[in-house]
Amino acid sequence: MAASDVGLRARHLFQSAFGEAPTVVARASGRVNLIGDHIDYAGGTVLPMALSAHTVAAAGALGMEGVDAAVDQFTSEWSGATKADSDAWKRYPRGVLDALREAGYQIPLLKIALASDVPVGAGLSSSAALEVSVARAALLSIGLAVEPRTIALICQRAEHVSAGVPCGIMDQWVVAHAQSGEALHLDCAALQSSFVSLPDTMRIEVIDSGVRHALSDGGYAERRADVETATRKLGVGYLAHLPRVRWPEIAELAPRIARRARHVVTEAARVHDAMRALASNDIEHFGALLFESHQSLRDDFEVSVPELDALVTRARSDGALGARMTGGGFGGSIVVAWRS
Ligand code: ADP
Ligand code: MG
Numbered sequence: 001m002a003a004s005d006v007g008l009r010a011r012h013l014f015q016s017a018f019g020e021a022p023t024v025v026a027r028a029s030g031r032v033n034l035i036g037d038h039i040d041y042a043g044g045t046v047l048p049m050a051l052s053a054h055t056v057a058a059a060g061a062l063g064m065e066g067v068d069a070a071v072d073q074f075t076s077e078w079s080g081a082t083k084a085d086s087d088a089w090k091r092y093p094r095g096v097l098d099a100l101r102e103a104g105y106q107i108p109l110l111k112i113a114l115a116s117d118v119p120v121g122a123g124l125s126s127s128a129a130l131e132v133s134v135a136r137a138a139l140l141s142i143g144l145a146v147e148p149r150t151i152a153l154i155c156q157r158a159e160h161v162s163a164g165v166p167c168g169i170m171d172q173w174v175v176a177h178a179q180s181g182e183a184l185h186l187d188c189a190a191l192q193s194s195f196v197s198l199p200d201t202m203r204i205e206v207i208d209s210g211v212r213h214a215l216s217d218g219g220y221a222e223r224r225a226d227v228e229t230a231t232r233k234l235g236v237g238y239l240a241h242l243p244r245v246r247w248p249e250i251a252e253l254a255p256r257i258a259r260r261a262r263h264v265v266t267e268a269a270r271v272h273d274a275m276r277a278l279a280s281n282d283i284e285h286f287g288a289l290l291f292e293s294h295q296s297l298r299d300d301f302e303v304s305v306p307e308l309d310a311l312v313t314r315a316r317s318d319g320a321l322g323a324r325m326t327g328g329g330f331g332g333s334i335v336v337a338w339r340s
């Protein structure tokens with residue numbers, strides 16, 4: 001869908017819900033992670049890319065009375081949601097407004113309408129797109145341009161506190177920093193990123209399995225807790241920084257913790273190798289690293305599902321350079337690299 005269509009939908013939604021035109025409109029892209037999953041919170045470097053799919057928040061001041069309100073096009077067509085769940089999405093915009101106010105920004109009470117063509121719960125960061133679009137609209141409403149780093153940290157806090165998902169910084173960072181089609185090399189410990197250009201001999205495709213995760217269901221938090229256990233037992237600041245000479249110590253951990261740790265250290269190394277492969281236009285090696293990453297997420301980190309495995313196997317037999325599940329897992333999408 002073209003950018004303007006989503007923007008138009010948000011404006012129309014605002015008009016029909018609130019009987020007036022919005023005063024500000026802001027957008028934020030979804031993202032696909034090319035390689036480096038479940039290592040942002042372990043201090044690794046990652047390689048995500050902003051998608052053309054995006055979320056638009058249209059907002060206007062609510063006046064001095066009332067509460068923040070939001071409407072959204074998914075509410076009526078949300079498959080599988082119970083009635084109680086059908087409002088759960090409001091935790092995200094509300095969390096962002098709370099986090100902004102806590103950080104000292106004088107955001108007035110707002111009414112917000114949202115439209116999006118980022119598939120929800122597909123591992124493409126609809127949550128960060130929602131958060132960042134709302135943060136941008138809220139800041140625009142008071143005429144402030146705030147640096148992307150601050151927006152990313154506030155939105156991450158909103159996801160932790162309000163949505164209850166202990167996510168790393170990758171999603172909010174890339175969504176706050178990159179525009180459609182731009183890839184970033186992000187060091188999640190130093191909080192520094194730079195733009196990366198992909199070779200034009202390679203084409204990236206995203207395939208949605210249709211299987212839906214709910215990251216607040218617990219699998220994500222369990223994995224993060226396992227990584228924290230390994231970090232503590234190995235006595236390092238960040239697990240992704242464990243020097244290679246110390247990798248043999250991983251085998252001494254309890255079997256499940258060892259598998260989690262092995263994924264983290266090898267995935268961090270793969271991102272490093274992937275950057276080198278891109279720098280030398282070695283797209284075959286880049287692709288091979290994607291396949292390896294999938295295997296590690298499937299066998300060691302145990303966050304894949306059979307539908308994602310099947311899509312990766314099919315991409316391989318169709319001649320892809322590489323393919324892997326992308327995002328938090330438990331459903332969602334795969335990312336495929338093809339020779340263009
Ligand atoms: P992902 O970020 O990979 O799409 P998450 O589980 O992190 O998956 O976030 C999905 C949740 O974000 C949804 O369950 C919903 O609560 C919220 N959400 C994201 N985008 C929208 C949207 N456009 N409309 C309503 N809710 C949304
Ligand atoms: Mg998310």
